[in-house]
Amino acid sequence: MTNTQLSLIQIDNYGPWTVTPEPRREMDLQTLQSRLFADLAQFVGSRDGYVFFTRFDNMVAVTNGLDEADHELLQESIANRYPVTISLGIGVDSSPIEALEAGTAGLQHAGSAQDGDRREVLAGDALPVSDRTDEDLQIAHFDVNDATGKYTDRLNEFDSFIHIEQGYATLMRYLREEYGGLSFFVGGDNIISVCPNMGEAGYRDAIRHVEQEAGVELKVGVGTGRTAHEAGFAAKHALEVCREHGTDVEFDRVYAEVAND
Template identity: 65%
Template sequence: MDVSVTNAQVTLVQLDNYGPWTVTPEPRREADLQTMQSRLYADLSQFFGTRDGYVFFTRFDNMIAVTNGIDRAAHARLQESLRNRYPVTVSLGIGAGANPADALVDATAHLQAAGSAQDAERREVLAGDPLDDDERTDDDVHIAHFDVNDATGKYTDELDAFSTFVRIEQGYASLMRALHDDHDGLAFFVGGDNVIALVPELARETYEAVIERVREEADMSLKVGVGAGRTATDAGMAAKHALEVCREDATTVEGDVAIRN
């Protein structure tokens, strides 16, 4: 049986009144919107990354960051920096929980309580409290880094680019549902054939069952490296090293303290 011992801190990054802004005073060119979104995501990734956090783009007007160890003052500095460089502002909801899904629910509730995402009067909300230092431990964050087995040989070198994209997205959707609905985890596609998930502590057999479900639903074979740490960077690097062990030893699940036998 899985036992969650994580202490997740998640920040929901939400662009203020973004939908109406994109069509005011008239519809803006899609190329300009895509360029702004990608630059904004890059800046967020750099900001959180230099503070040992991760951010994932999800829908771009809503992004999700793993922010263990990042305090409220840093969140406020981020809002100020973006306000000075972009034509849009962002609201930030900080949530914490015993598992990632609960932490995101908490973060989301803070922003929803402050007003709609399309409320023209809602600007730069900063709501919710980061974890106190005395609440934190050295294995608060658990990261699972999934990789498709032989994606190049099976898909990239065999199918056209869009068909490959469809197959990868189908596998990602299956994995995302399995981790979120059954195990309170949050999985994010990060490019190529890689998915990074913020998870509670899960048993080895749970990862094996999730991988089997994806194989059955999407006809896709996965491997995963799992790591734990005080911050997203600590856990993520441990997961990357564990994934390399999978590649070298042709195994399915590898990891450190996040794997319980």
């Protein structure tokens, strides 16, 4: 059974800040958001977690292995280097969407995201070390089949982007509604999904649904591990097996087991 720990990262009072005392230059805001994401990714990634940018003012991190002290240190680091602060909501559940719901509820209970008095909230409890296992996370790494040949080398960039995003949106909605999984676009033609304990049939159904609804063909490598890095790296190895053998779905539990030794 999976035991996913997710942390909702929310910039405090960001909307009002962007227009106070007057609207700020858009590229200055984009620069701040991108640098903040990079620093968050570096901090969480150095502790074997993953961060996904979602809407940038709200980000989702897979934080198995990070405790409350790590989260507090992250908040302190951001407050020392940015004109904004962040609040964090931690949730743990076998279902990724339920873990995110728990983390979200903790922040919402503390106040609105645009409440100027709500700053640096840390809500929720991390997964105890005694409850952690080598199968806490299942990460799926999806890739579009021959995206370069079908889109990049044939269409202009915007139309290529439309095709990739339609495939992503279809997959994102399907995995969330059918399995409680969370999917994130990570650039190029790659999508990373944090999933419950799904089997091969579930992934084949997802791939079939995306092809039927969006006309985008996918393949996926799936990995299991104690941290996002372990599970995600195993998924990358499994995806390479897909590319090598021309298959649609591959699991790499063996690599995850070796990585944990």
